[in-house]
Amino acid sequence: VKAQKNFKTVVAGDKIAVVGEFWTVRHQRTRGGCVTGIQIHHGSNINLLSQVSAAVVDHWSEAHERHPVIRIKRSADQVEVSASGHLCDRNGQPGPIHYRHIYRYTPWSIKHELTLTIAKPVTARRFCPTTIAFAAPVTHYVWGTSDFVKAKPRYMHIIGPHYDDVMAEVPDRPAVIQDDAARLWSVAFIRRGMEGIQWCGDSHAYAWNALGARRSFRLARTRTGIVFEPRLESLTLPHKLTLGWYWVLPNVRRLGRRRFNEVAVQTNPFPSDQMLDTWHRRGVDLVRIHNDEDGFRSNDYWHDGQHPPFGPAKMKQLAKFISACHQRGMKIVPYFSGWELSPDTRLFARHADEWFAPSQPGGKKRYSPNAGAGVYGGLMCPDSGWINALERNIRAAIDELGFDGFYLDWSSPLPCFNERHLPGEHNGIDGLHGMLMRLRRRYPDKHISIHSGGQIMWLFHHNLADQYVTLEEGKKQGGFTPQTPTEYPVTADYMGVGPASAVPDIYRGTDRTNLYRGLVHAALLGVPPYTYVHRYHDFGYADWRAEANDPCGVLAMMAKYARVDWSKYHFYSASTGVAQSARAAVGVAVYIGEKDGILVVGNLRGQPTAPTWASVHLAETCMRGEKITVPIPALKAWEWQFIRFSTRPPMHRR
Ligand SMILES: [Zn+2]
Numbered sequence: 001v002k003a004q005k006n007f008k009t010v011v012a013g014d015k016i017a018v019v020g021e022f023w024t025v026r027h028q029r030t031r032g033g034c035v036t037g038i039q040i041h042h043g044s045n046i047n048l049l050s051q052v053s054a055a056v057v058d059h060w061s062e063a064h065e066r067h068p069v070i071r072i073k074r075s076a077d078q079v080e081v082s083a084s085g086h087l088c089d090r091n092g093q094p095g096p097i098h099y100r101h102i103y104r105y106t107p108w109s110i111k112h113e114l115t116l117t118i119a120k121p122v123t124a125r126r127f128c129p130t131t132i133a134f135a136a137p138v139t140h141y142v143w144g145t146s147d148f149v150k151a152k153p154r155y156m157h158i159i160g161p162h163y164d165d166v167m168a169e170v171p172d173r174p175a176v177i178q179d180d181a182a183r184l185w186s187v188a189f190i191r192r193g194m195e196g197i198q199w200c201g202d203s204h205a206y207a208w209n210a211l212g213a214r215r216s217f218r219l220a221r222t223r224t225g226i227v228f229e230p231r232l233e234s235l236t237l238p239h240k241l242t243l244g245w246y247w248v249l250p251n252v253r254r255l256g257r258r259r260f261n262e263v264a265v266q267t268n269p270f271p272s273d274q275m276l277d278t279w280h281r282r283g284v285d286l287v288r289i290h291n292d293e294d295g296f297r298s299n300d301y302w303h304d305g306q307h308p309p310f311g312p313a314k315m316k317q318l319a320k321f322i323s324a325c326h327q328r329g330m331k332i333v334p335y336f337s338g339w340e341l342s343p344d345t346r347l348f349a350r351h352a353d354e355w356f357a358p359s360q361p362g363g364k365k366r367y368s369p370n371a372g373a374g375v376y377g378g379l380m381c382p383d384s385g386w387i388n389a390l391e392r393n394i395r396a397a398i399d400e401l402g403f404d405g406f407y408l409d410w411s412s413p414l415p416c417f418n419e420r421h422l423p424g425e426h427n428g429i430d431g432l433h434g435m436l437m438r439l440r441r442r443y444p445d446k447h448i449s450i451h452s453g454g455q456i457m458w459l460f461h462h463n464l465a466d467q468y469v470t471l472e473e474g475k476k477q478g479g480f481t482p483q484t485p486t487e488y489p490v491t492a493d494y495m496g497v498g499p500a501s502a503v504p505d506i507y508r509g510t511d512r513t514n515l516y517r518g519l520v521h522a523a524l525l526g527v528p529p530y531t532y533v534h535r536y537h538d539f540g541y542a543d544w545r546a547e548a549n550d551p552c553g554v555l556a557m558m559a560k561y562a563r564v565d566w567s568k569y570h571f572y573s574a575s576t577g578v579a580q581s582a583r584a585a586v587g588v589a590v591y592i593g594e595k596d597g598i599l600v601v602g603n604l605r606g607q608p609t610a611p612t613w614a615s616v617h618l619a620e621t622c623m624r625g626e627k628i629t630v631p632i633p634a635l636k637a638w639e640w641q642f643i644r645f646s647t648r649p650p651m652h653r654r
Pocket of ligand 1: 357381382383416418421422426
């Protein structure tokens, strides 16, 4: 269900196609075995590359090798294509550099490993290990900068350097858009809400940064689209070097995926049966124990990295609570953190000196502070033994405690300079990526939520998780309250993979206007918000019942979501332009199914709106139909509705 079904490899003439369930990648033998084409089946299905992707050293290129040795290896859900030969000049004459390029296809990403070997070191003016040229139209890019010289202030004073993606629209005219001296962690190219590609470095950032004094990791708008090109200049290539990176192609389905209505709970006390019954009636089908601190300020919480999480008496209560959720058909998952280990755990005492992640060479342990009291934990590196301990804890929660999966927060890369892990700057990507793939393969039907709440996004997570949690922060206007859904970061509708879920920060506020406006936005972004049910007072409710019974609140929204089988629809967000409103005050988005569609309409203003209409451009959807007009009734302030319509044109129009 989660994975792409078996890959097919099709060899025809000099072309080798690796065909997955969601995308096709084409290699060309006479061009060094390099990739010349990428198609997203349920996106535009046209080639996203405007040029071959190849390593180049001065006038020698991987793509000029006409007779590479190509091997294809298949295993259960993986295909490995390897190509080797010499970097050649444009006439096909081999230079002194031998290459071996391995492409490891999994259902969630493609890992590249490029190894160059040279009899004696070569001095080069320019070395571009790879390029990725994304064909127009392209609407947005994401620049995952790791250039700490221009690091962003958020958390800087607390946990030190961290990645903070730049997400922006692509300019219309040719120009250099971004240029960093250090290898970035990722770059993505997006046709918003439709498709795209993410290039993502492996853990070994140091291997790139060590190659030359003059480095330019550059993103440019060109006439044909947008190009990412790392350039290492005036360098001496050693006898042997290996560089790695990932391509992540969106697993866009023709129709959607199941989505979840989730509440986050505490354990001191555990929620009562009555609360579970009420939430169940409101359509809640996923409960998360989010207890890495105690909302009521006791020390009796699930410390990050602790297993079993509680003492024997409380473990009995936990078992009872898990079975109470299961009796109501609700899934239940615990919270885990990819980087945090509480100093109150035995693991910390034994291993923190070995696993900790300093933010600079020779740096000390750093801690993630808890605004309530103390710290959540010290930051441990996923490229160390920490990742195996974390994986064991997650497996124990599923196998021994009976959880239905897990929720992983802090699932993003961060810099680490601990040389006991790797010989220079690294960032945990390989560790996190490897653990998530092992767990997904081990538990194909268990629930995985991945939280990338900040200004960072990782398409790999969208592909692998059952739920991608986002929108913890909004960059525009310096806060969480953009005026329209199209102003949110591209994480919400990133490449149409979904389903996403929103963190309450987008609608938090003492004035419930923020809540109601936030819910209109959530409906139009196609995200069911989750709620911390123990924080009802943050939203101006007297108790949990008042929150559950608010006819315009989060749980009322979940009840509406629960009535539709979302796996039968493909979502097109407001920013795709598939649905367009005739009135600016009324936002629209649309779900398209085989026979019908659901128009989401939302009043974006605090005053009532008059009746209006929306046009739905089916030609631009997976249904490839005509334009349909759907009437929209008058709406109260901040009101939102689902309006069903038929996608079959009336007889007389045929
Ligand atoms: Zn490390």
